Amino acid sequence: MSKYTAPPYMNDVLPFPSKKEAWLHTARWRYVESAFRAVCRRYGYREIRTPILEQTELFTRSIGEATDIVSKEMFTFTDRGGRSMTLKPEGTAPAVRACLEHNLFNEHPVLKLYYQGQNFRYERGQKGRYRQHQQLGVEVFGSTDAAIDAEVIQLAMEFYRTIGITEQELHINSVGTPESRKAYLEALRDFTRPNLEQFSQEGQMRFEVNPLRMLDTKDSGDLKLLEGAPNLVDFLDDDSREHFELLQAYLTSAGVPYVIDHRLVRGFDYYTRTAFEIVGKNLGAQSALGGGGRYDGLVAECGGTSTPGIGFGLGMERCMLVLDTLGIELPADDERPLAFVVTLGDEKTVRPVAVKLLSELRAAGIAVDMDYRYKKFGQQARTADELGARYLLVLGEGEIAEGVVGLRDQATKEQRNVPLAEVTQELLALA
RNA sequence: GCGAUUGUAGCUCAGUAGGUUAGAGUGCCAGGUUGUGGCCCUGGAGGUCGUGGGUUCGAGCCCCAUCAUUCGCCCCA
CATH class of the missing domain: 3.40.50.800 (Anticodon-binding domain)
Structure with a gap:
């Protein structure tokens, strides 16, 4: 072994295929990236590129102090000017910052963007989870129309189809406004509290830390205890409920099948209303291909005038792994000499x-x-x-x-x- | 952050209860065979056994530390 190794839990993507790690081949990455660009172009999205790091405060404010990302996973350091900087752990907040800085929201009332970039999270690696990962994503600003939610979803699903992942399932949910979510949390706590001691250790921990995650359990005992639990959709305000119904109508008329997943919640604080996830079939534990949601409060949180937004993101590494798992053949290496x-x-x-x-x-x-x-x-x-x-x-x-x-x-x-x-x-x- | 796992040749790995000079396959190089390959034969190069300590007459093997790997948990992409 050589004296120097790649930083922990980060990968080198190589110019030649290897038998062991077929997915770490640049030719395969290029193919998937260009497929993504092609789909984005067809849907009218424009590319944005932002720096690989930002002021730390941008992330602590937008993602939420209490989230795992902010509390223990950021690559943060002090630069030579004494500023606290952080390698970006996700792509949405930097995009919002750039748009505000360059007045794009004013000049382009509806702004459709796509990006491709490296994200960093300081955590222990495992299959499909790395400290540096590339994210492909889109963001749309300036419209609350549920039709744009449907468009983002369709774009995502079409992307997966073009690279050969045809067996996919769309899960949708609405997380409403921060207020309705708070009301729901209370109801969920009230429902589970009487039987709390019967929940698994993990379930009890989630009750304290993040009750919404109690719903996302695989424990059969917990699932049984959760039968009849209140659903988030029943706590939505009228506007959010209507928005959710409209989204379903749009999806139906576009011929996109979906399932409503009451247990689907997203991690960051800034999410509102639509939450969705695209799940691959026959993939077992690693089944989530990518997801996204609406974040109508984020722009205001970042200091701009209130501007709604919705986005979608997927991890390249996981995507490549899924292609491997499914045994999907990609076109030949484009670097071959004629x-x-x-x-x-x-x-x-x-x-x-x-x-x-x-x-x-x-x-x-x-x-x-x-x-x-x-x-x-x-x-x-x-x-x-x-x-x-x-x-x-x-x-x-x-x-x-x-x-x-x-x-x-x-x-x-x-x-x-x-x-x-x-x-x-x-x-x-x-x- | 928690819990495991592995680290010997470029690659895949073997190495018995601690016992001379650490092995195999494959790849690489040269020759057999100056102009039409992949086969075959012969020979060759290539290792601080991850690193640093320790135990021992003696350590690839045992102990400690450290670095790195892979995987699971939490969480996420």
């Missing part, structure tokens, strides 16, 4: 011609490579195979004398001579 030059015979005669051929082909926009270790035909050909070249360009003293190059199809092993002057056109036609 052709690979192989030389035979006297190096001093042949190599200069090969170098010239390479530069001509590259200038014409063809991806082509050669072996720089001056070895036998077989070894050069093997390098070509390892790099995934589709064609071999065989160049020896004989070919040079005739002014041709051998064009060998690696799939069929058929080889024919092509005049040097015509190789570029031939390859362009084959590309």
Whole structure:
């Protein structure tokens, strides 16, 4: 092992596939990222990029002091100017900050954004959870229309479909306003309190810390005790209830099946109304693909004039892992050369011609490579195979004398001579 | 933050109850075979056994610490 290793629970994504960790291959990442961009573009979203760190206060204020993220998971440090800075643990608050700073909310009353960026959370790693993870997401500001909630949901589901995850289930819920949520919490506490001692240790802990999470248990005993518990939707204010009903109507008319999941809650303080999660089928414990929700109070919390918002986010690493688990084939490595030059015979005669051929082909926009270790035909050909070249360009003293190059199809092993002057056109036609 | 797990060659791993010079497969390099490969044969290089202490006549193996890995919990993406 080398002296230095990647920082704990962070991954290197490599230029070649590995048998053990197939998902840590840049070609696969690029494919998924470009699929995401393509979907966002189709839906009319524009890209925003923000710095990798922000003032710490932006996150403590927006996410909530009591959340795990703020209380124990932030990568925080003091910079040389004495400011407390934090590597961003999530993408929404920085996007809001940037929009406020550049007045985008005023100039673009309805603002549809997408982003792709690294998030950092200082926690113990495990499968699908890393200290640095890439998040793909969208945010829409300026509209409370439930139709935009439906659009964000459809965008997310369409993205998963385009990369081959077709078996998905949409879970929706409404968490209402902070006030209605508070009323519900009291009702839930009142309901569970009489039998509290019968709950699992974990359930009892959640009762204290975050009662909503009691609903999210897998413990069969707890589930039984929760039968007949009050539902959050019954505590919604009229506006939130209507909003939730409208969302369902839009989803239905768009032909998007959904299930209402009363146990679905989101972690951060700033969420309001719509909460949704997309769940993959047949994935077991790692089934949540991504989720999002509405945050009508966040912009005001960050110091702007009250502006509603809704967003969706997904973790790239988990997405890649899911693709692996489902055995979904992605298109071939886009970094493969089209052709690979192989030389035979006297190096001093042949190599200069090969170098010239390479530069001509590259200038014409063809991806082509050669072996720089001056070895036998077989070894050069093997390098070509390892790099995934589709064609071999065989160049020896004989070919040079005739002014041709051998064009060998690696799939069929058929080889024919092509005049040097015509190789570029031939390859362009084959590309 | 809590609980486990693993660390020996580039890669996958073996290494018996502590006992000479630490092994295999694969990959790599060279030759057999200066111009058409992947096979085969022969040879070769490659290790501070994660690191630092300790126990012992003697440690890859036992003990402590430390770093790193992987996995679970909490929570999340």
